[in-house]
Every structure is written in C-alpha cells, then in structure tokens.
Amino acid sequence: TENSSIPVSNVDKNFTKGKDVMGGSSHGAVTANDIQTLAFPSISTADFQFNHENASDIIIEKVDEFLSKVENVRLVLVDLIPGSHMLSLVRAKAAQKHIDSKRFFTVAGDITRLYTESGFRCNVIANAANWRLRPGGGGVNAAIFSAAGQALEIATKKRAETLSPGSSVVVPLLPNSPLYEREGVTHVIHVLGPNMNPQRPNCLKNDYIKGCKILREAYSSLFESFASIER
Numbered sequence: 001t002e003n004s005s006i007p008v009s010n011v012d013k014n015f016t017k018g019k020d021v022m023g024g025s026s027h028g029a030v031t032a033n034d035i036q037t038l039a040f041p042s043i044s045t046a047d048f049q050f051n052h053e054n055a056s057d058i059i060i061e062k063v064d065e066f067l068s069k070v071e072n073v074r075l076v077l078v079d080l081i082p083g084s085h086m087l088s089l090v091r092a093k094a095a096q097k098h099i100d101s102k103r104f105f106t107v108a109g110d111i112t113r114l115y116t117e118s119g120f121r122c123n124v125i126a127n128a129a130n131w132r133l134r135p136g137g138g139g140v141n142a143a144i145f146s147a148a149g150q151a152l153e154i155a156t157k158k159r160a161e162t163l164s165p166g167s168s169v170v171v172p173l174l175p176n177s178p179l180y181e182r183e184g185v186t187h188v189i190h191v192l193g194p195n196m197n198p199q200r201p202n203c204l205k206n207d208y209i210k211g212c213k214i215l216r217e218a219y220s221s222l223f224e225s226f227a228s229i230e231r
C-alpha cells in the first residue's frame with residue numbers, strides 16, 4: 001500500500017531547524033540533522049500482534065539503556081498511523097522516565113518519507129522484517145522494500161538468507177537507491193521480532209516470557225547494529 005498522502009504530524013521541534021543540512025557539517029555549527037539518527041518502527045506490534053503495554057515498556061527500557069551508553073546519536077520511533085496507540089504509550093512512558101526528548105522522540109509518518117515530508121533526516125532506518133527477509137507481506141516491510149527499489153532485495157541477500165527472532169542485519173544502500181537519493185538513508189537494518197500471530201511462522205502462542213525476552217533481544221540487536229555502522 002502507498003501511504004505517502006498521510007501527513008507527518010507530531011514531529012518534534014528539535015530537528016526541523018536542521019533542514020538545510022546535507023553533509024554540511026564541515027562549515028559552521030553542527031545542526032540536528034548531522035547527528036546519527038535511527039528511525040525505527042515498533043517491532044512486532046501490528047501484524048505480529050504483540051501486546052502494546054509490554055512492547056512500550058521494552059522500547060523505553062532499551063532506548064534508555066542505549067542512550068546512556070552511546071553519545072551523539074538519536075533514536076526516533078515512527079508510526080504511520082495517526083493517533084497511534086504505540087506512540088502515545090511510548091511518549092507517556094518516556095516522559096515519566098525523563099528520557100531526553102532531544103535524543104529520543106516519536107514521529108507520526110511514513111518511515112520511507114521522513115525527509116521529503118518533514119525535512120527530518122534519518123541516516124538509518126529499521127525494518128520489522130520477516131524471517132525470510134522477503135519483500136511484500138504488508139506493513140513497514142512492504143513499504144521499505146518498495147521504497148528502496150529492487151537493489152535492497154539483492155543487497156539483503158548478500159548479507160543474510162534468513163533471520164532468527166531477536167536478531168538483526170545491517171544492509172547498506174547504494175547511492176542510487178531512491179531511499180538514499182531522496183531521503184538520505186544510507187542503511188536499512190532488518191530486525192525480526194517475536195510473533196504472536198497464529199497465521200505467521202514461529203507463533204509464540206501468547207508466551208510473553210519468551211516473547212518479551214525476544215523483543216528485548218531484538219531491540220538490543222537493532223541498537224548495537226546501528227552503533228556499529230561506520231560514520
């Protein structure tokens with residue numbers, strides 16, 4: 001599905017100032033858009049039907065842990081759905097925990113159009129993938145594979161054939177990929193989260209002990225992959 005008509009709302013004021021920047025850090029001040037930024041969707045909470053309260057607790061825990069270890073990075077949780085339940089849960093919990101709102105915030109919009117729709121540059125985006133790392137299937141996976149062009153499929157296959165739940169793989173984009181050219185996205189990180197949907201492979205049948213463990217591993221793996229990308 002093509003969702004490009006949905007406006008980006010709720011965009012944090014901290015980054016819109018840096019709109020002019022594209023590799024402009026050699027002159028003058030570092031602006032918000034120069035900071036290594038990972039945009040990520042909420043893993044497992046739509047098609048994979050993971051409980052939103054549990055998922056939002058885990059996002060907050062993992063974001064907090066990562067930001068206290070790694071400097072000069074920003075994390076942005078993105079959801080296409082206006083008035084997203086996940087985004088409101090996460091925003092409330094982030095405020096409660098006093099997480100620095102310049103380093104972690106939420107954006108309502110299409111993760112494949114953050115720059116063109118809001119002037120917000122994220123050099124890395126995460127994908128809530130499937131275990132075969134295949135395009136399509138709906139959700140954010142279909143959106144990212146279609147926005148990046150066929151080259152993403154080929155580049156992905158070079159890195160990995162499959163993913164196990166809780167793990168991730170970094171795929172660099174070629175400069176001629178539409179996502180790179182148009183949005184400034186240099187890498188996609190595929191992540192496979194835990195699945196609670198009986199119609200999808202590896203269903204955990206509401207085992208939230210296992211499910212939460214795998215979701216924690218998924219975010220740890222995602223953030224470590226992000227930190228490992230060469231600047």
Ligand code: AR6
Pocket residue numbers: 003041042043044045046047048049078079080081086109110111112128129130131136137138139140141142143144193200
């Ligand atoms: N931009 C930003 N967020 C989005 C977009 C988008 N273009 N599209 C969806 N979301 P889901 P999962 C949000 O279902 O639950 C796929 O078919 C969505 O609102 O994409 O991990 C894969 O192939 C939700 O908050 O991923 C797997 O088989 C979040 O992205 C399976 O679904 C994740 O929703 C993975 O299921």
